[in-house]
Amino acid sequence: NAGVTQTPKFQVLKTGQSMTLQCAQDMNHEYMSWYRQDPGMGLRLIHYSVGAGITDQGEVPNGYNVSRSTTEDFPLRLLSAAPSQTSVYFCASSSQVNRDTSYEQYFGPGTRLTVT
Amino acid sequence: DAKTTQPPSMDCAEGRAANLPCNHSTISGNEYVYWYRQIHSQGPQYIIHGLKNNETNEMASLIITEDRKSSTLILPHATLRDTAVYYCIVMRSSNYKLTFGKGTLLTVNP
Numbered sequence: 001n002a003g004v005t006q007t008p009k010f011q012v013l014k015t016g017q018s019m020t021l022q023c024a025q026d027m028n029h030e031y032m033s034w035y036r037q038d039p040g041m042g043l044r045l046i047h048y049s050v051g052a053g054i055t056d057q058g059e060v061p062n063g064y065n066v067s068r069s070t071t072e073d074f075p076l077r078l079l080s081a082a083p084s085q086t087s088v089y090f091c092a093s094s095s096q097v098n099r100d101t102s103y104e105q106y107f108g109p110g111t112r113l114t115v116t
Numbered sequence: 117d118a119k120t121t122q123p124p125s126m127d128c129a130e131g132r133a134a135n136l137p138c139n140h141s142t143i144s145g146n147e148y149v150y151w152y153r154q155i156h157s158q159g160p161q162y163i164i165h166g167l168k169n170n171e172t173n174e175m176a177s178l179i180i181t182e183d184r185k186s187s188t189l190i191l192p193h194a195t196l197r198d199t200a201v202y203y204c205i206v207m208r209s210s211n212y213k214l215t216f217g218k219g220t221l222l223t224v225n226p
Binding site for chain 1: 150157160161162203212213214215216217218219
């Protein structure tokens with residue numbers, strides 16, 4: 001298994017440009033999520049999905065869109081890039097949890113985005 | 117989900133045990149204690165989790181106090197590759213959303 005993969009690894013955008021960060025997992029995980037990490041900070045949740053066709057907002061969703069058309073893929077779209085979106089973006093996936101069991105989440109290697 | 121408190125940094129000599137503390141005094145009965153680590157800007161890596169019993173796996177041991185208000189992650193024989201930021205997270209089993217604090221920067225010295 002490749003686990004969680006993210007592309008690109010690095011990206012430089014100009015203010016106002018749009019782009020899509022790709023995330024894919026081959027573990028048949030129901031749950032996927034996007035986090036951003038700013039320098040010296042912990043990760044903050046942007047959006048998440050508990051299954052194909054289902055998405056919801058996390059802690060910092062403004063300026064980002066997501067969709068989940070397949071179990072494997074969970075792309076993150078920046079609609080109009082701003083310098084405040086300069087960050088490292090991590091995608092994660094997990095098996096579906098239930099009330100009595102809990103599972104670990106697997107993270108991708110990250111995409112380092114700079115907006116000038 | 118309950119909040120956690122961790123020291124900002126710790127040092128450990130290579131080959132010695134590293135004991136990383138975490139306070140979670142407001143933990144609820146159905147909340148798990150998770151530990152993740154992040155090595156130099158890589159994606160976070162799961163280490164271990166537990167509910168109320170002590171847990172051990174190939175990476176570490178997790179000791180949870182009887183009242184569940186604190187826990188300790190133990191790396192039994194720390195190596196230089198264990199230098200990382202360690203995050204203690206408390207979360208309900210039905211909740212997918214990890215809430216990361218600033219964690220503890222563990223530096224393993226030769």
